Amino acid sequence: MVFSNEPVVSVQQACIFQGINTILKDVTFTIEKDEFVFLIGRTGSGKSSLLKTLYADLPLIMGQARVAGYSIDKLKKKEIPYLRRKLGIVFQDFQLFPDRTVAENLYFVLRATGWKDKIKMKNRMIEVLMGVGLGGAASKMPHQLSGGEQQRVVVARALLNEPSILLADEPTGNLDPEVADGIFHLFQEINKKGTAILMATHNYELLKKHPYRILKCENARVLDSKTTTISLGNTGI
Template sequence: MSNTVLHLKDASIYQRENLILSDVNVEVNKGDFVYLIGKTGTGKSSFMKTLYGDLPLLEGEGSIVDFDLSTLQEKQIPFLRRKLGIVFQDFKLLNDRTVKGNLLFVLKATGWTDEKAMDSKIDDVLDKVGMKTKDFKYPYQLSGGEQQRVAIARALLNDPELILADEPTGNLDPQTSVEVMEVLQDINKNGNTILMATHDYALLLKYPSKTLKCDGNKVFEVVQRKG
């Protein structure tokens, strides 16, 4: 059983015919917490989209949670996404359903049928993000930070091998960002592997971890200076 959940070798990432990143070599192992940083327009989003099958990997090798990205077919994408937890900047919650309704929707869409098991899973993931008492609320009744916690809970539903968090604190004020970050840190300590794209350097200083940077069409590891 390999420890590697994400492996890219000499990969080039394109958006249509535009080369966004070239010669990407990245490895993420089980249990890692890895940041992906870089200015807007340096390719963070394209990098993330390639990982969850939104953009095809046209050059180089890539595997993520045992799926080969270079040969990934359209029909495999839903199965790939079940093994990934994806957290977006804008929460992507359904406003016409309660918190619980949002999570039920995902479970049913991914093949769960046993009501007891679904209830218990929803309780479990909401507990992990400190939102268990708010399962009856609608997203518009929640603060941004609470909505993002629910989005993180949703990402945990199918016990993902890797969580991709794309600017999860991008829409939140600094204090709320720290609270959401604490949730992600806890989840990571419980064994979830996380790759988080961010431009919030304050969080990197507060919670130092392995950091990859997009710059000049490349992705490279940044060595953080201690002290």
């Protein structure tokens, strides 16, 4: 449980590894419950590794981190599903089941996270689809949807369990600019309702238009615009 005065993410002196390689070191930052934070950096700088650590896909061997009330550095394997029920995870490549309808994709997540009441499951499925502007899409197959609509399904899936934070890895990276803007505005609306957002992006225009706080992976460190001046030059994005 995240207590009212506890950040939804708190990372202290963490070192992040891929195998024997150090990807990031001495990582320290917090994210409050209602914050919107951009995560930027060159390809290979550690953005995805940081996100994977926060949702316990990479083990945290050195340092401390609490996410949605769970201590990642002490997390047991059997506890990982419980952590992920508190998170919404949005990927660039959708990861929808191509042979299942939109509704079946969402039901899969509900069943996997412990929902059993069919009426409550249906109501929640409809609620999240309405919330992302896809109220009529439940019976459609993913291939019948545009890229932007598929990403909205992914966002709906991430919202099923009312997460404390959305972790988004390049969620607009494969979309044309107009569609990407629509997805970004959807994230803003979700944030206004109290869900924290950590969004990895290479979209320099978003950073210019929306001066949210920035975390930047650079030279194996994570710089924080709250405490450090961060360059937004094209070479760093």
